[in-house]
Amino acid sequence: xxxxxxxxxxxxxxxxxxxxxxxxxxxxxxxxxxxxxxxxxxxxxxxxxxxxxxxxxxxxxxxxxxxxxxxxxxxxxxxxxxxxxxxxxxxxxxxxxxxxxxxxxxxxxxxxxxxxxxxxxxxxxxxxxxxxxxxxxxxxxxxxxxxxxxxxxxxxxxxxxxxxxxxxxxxxxxxxxxxxxxxxxxxxxxxxxxxxxxxxxxxxxxxxxxxxxxxxxxxxxxxxxxxxxxxxxxxxxxxxxxxxxxxxxxxxxxxxxxxxxxxxxxxxxxxxxxxxxxxxxxxxxxxxxxxxxxxxxxxxxxxxxxxxxxxxxxxxxxxxxxxxxxxxxxxxxx
Numbered sequence: 001x002x003x004x005x006x007x008x009x010x011x012x013x014x015x016x017x018x019x020x021x022x023x024x025x026x027x028x029x030x031x032x033x034x035x036x037x038x039x040x041x042x043x044x045x046x047x048x049x050x051x052x053x054x055x056x057x058x059x060x061x062x063x064x065x066x067x068x069x070x071x072x073x074x075x076x077x078x079x080x081x082x083x084x085x086x087x088x089x090x091x092x093x094x095x096x097x098x099x100x101x102x103x104x105x106x107x108x109x110x111x112x113x114x115x116x117x118x119x120x121x122x123x124x125x126x127x128x129x130x131x132x133x134x135x136x137x138x139x140x141x142x143x144x145x146x147x148x149x150x151x152x153x154x155x156x157x158x159x160x161x162x163x164x165x166x167x168x169x170x171x172x173x174x175x176x177x178x179x180x181x182x183x184x185x186x187x188x189x190x191x192x193x194x195x196x197x198x199x200x201x202x203x204x205x206x207x208x209x210x211x212x213x214x215x216x217x218x219x220x221x222x223x224x225x226x227x228x229x230x231x232x233x234x235x236x237x238x239x240x241x242x243x244x245x246x247x248x249x250x251x252x253x254x255x256x257x258x259x260x261x262x263x264x265x266x267x268x269x270x271x272x273x274x275x276x277x278x279x280x281x282x283x284x285x286x287x288x289x290x291x292x293x294x295x296x297x298x299x300x301x302x303x304x305x306x307x308x309x310x311x312x313x314x315x316x317x318x319x320x321x322x323x324x325x326x327x328x329x330x331x332x333x334x
Contacts, residue, residue, distance in 0.1 A: 005075030005305075008152030012070045016063065023059050051330045061323040065316040072312035077305035088292035089129035090190045091146050093179040094119060094153070097197035097225065098162050099137040099170050100242070101252040104198070106231035107273065115196045115225050116157050118276050122194070123150045125284050132182050135160060138167030140178035170197060172262070173205035176220070180213050188217030190293040194283065195262065196273075198226040199255035206258070210265050219290065220266040221283050225273050226254035 004010065034047065096119065102112040123131060132146040133153050141164075143156050172195070179193045193213070199222075213220060230253030232241035242250045256272070263270040269286055271279045 002076060002078055005077055006149060007074060007147060008149045008155055009070060009074040011152075011155070012073075013067060016067060016070075019063060019066075023063075027056075049330045051328055054326055055328045058323050058326055058328070061319045061326075065319040065323075068312045068316035068319070072309040072316065076308040076312070078308070079305055089127065090192055090287065090290055090292060091130045091132075091183055091185070092126065092192045092194060092287070093132045093134060093146070093182050094122075094194045095134050095136060095140070095175045095179050095196065096160065097137070097170060097175075098135045098160060098165055099198075099200075100162050100168055100235075101170065101198055101200050101233055102225065103162055103234045103236070104226060104231040104252045105234060106227040106229065106254075107225070110234075111198060111225045112160075112162065114273060114276075115223075116160060118196070118223070118273060118279060120154055120157060121276055122280050122283065123153050125280055126150055126287070129287070134175065134178055134182065135165060136171055136175035136178070137162070137165035138169030138171050139165060140171060140175045141165060142178055142182055145182060169203075170200050171203055172197065172199065172258070173203050173209040176206070176209040176213055176262075180209075180216055180218060183216070183218055187293070189291055191216070191218045192268070192287060192290065193218055193220045194223065195220055195259070196223040196225055197259070198252060199224065199259045200252055206262070210262055214266050218266060219268045220262050221268040221286065222259040222263045222270045223273055223279060223283070224254050224256050224259050224270065226252065228254050228256060230254065 096115055098112065102115070103110050105111075107114050119133075128148075129150070130146045130148050131150050131153055132142065133144040133156055134140055134142045143160075144152060175195065175197075176193065179195075183191045183193070185191070210220075230251045232249050233252050234240075235242050244250055254272075256270070260270045262268075269282065271282050273279050
């Protein structure tokens with residue numbers, strides 16, 4: 001079946017949407033300027049050789065050419081053989097805590113920055129597994145569904161911050177349930193969650209969520225971000241440490257007890273993030289021992305493919321060439 005060698009590039013298609021709005025804003029501005037010039041007959045005479053339809057056509061040609069270029073970069077392809085060699089792996093959701101407490105600096109530069117560094121290094125060691133990404137604070141948001149293009153996770157990391165989830169808190173239960181929904185499949189194995197958090201808040205639904213993941217055959221690996229001693233929560237908006245209603249500096253501490261319980265009850269393991277390479281080794285070591293399934297999508301062994309990107313590039317270039325020969329001027333009449 002058809003697939004993309006680099007499906008993450010397709011996200012760039014979203015970048016074309018603002019161009020449409022900008023173009024129609026330009027058309028509206030041009031009409032406003034034309035009206036402001038004065039008498040309608042005079043304006044019509046001045047613009048008698050201007051063809052607005054050709055102006056629109058030129059934009060559409062360039063717009064479609066850009067879209068074709070993005071699809072070409074994504075590498076649309078079709079298998080040319082049966083592909084007897086297939087990759088084996090599991091489905092993994094990385095759940096990252098983005099609550100304000102992740103701005104604490106008991107591990108440098110901040111808890112959130114260290115967690116993002118770990119994810120970047122971890123994905124490079126996850127091999128042929130499928131990976132998805134979610135962020136959570138007072139609620140959980142699935143940022144990227146499962147994909148074999150593991151490098152796509154790194155595209156999201158630079159934009160992850162503590163302001164992207166409007167509700168504050170550390171809703172571990174909702175984070176686990178969101179991950180469980182993203183890992184929905186008939187089988188009761190081949191699934192894991194890597195939960196990265198300081199685990200500071202215990203919400204009442206955590207035990208029920210843990211049980212649901214266990215029943216679904218999902219193993220949870222927890223990564224403790226922070227230290228038991230804790231540190232103040234730095235507030236970038238004020239440039240000061242966060243204070244409670246009595247004016248005391250709030251100290252955020254790592255809740256290792258809860259994270260160890262979550263891992264133990266789902267057959268996973270707990271890792272304290274004090275050494276990135278050691279943490280990666282422990283997590284990937286356990287994942288490597290899990291039973292694998294055949295990953296149907298994505299890269300499959302040494303399989304050969306018919307590559308369609310030359311067709312998209314050729315079509316895009318043809319449209320750009322046609323655009324060069326189209327002028328906005330109407331042919332003059334004798």
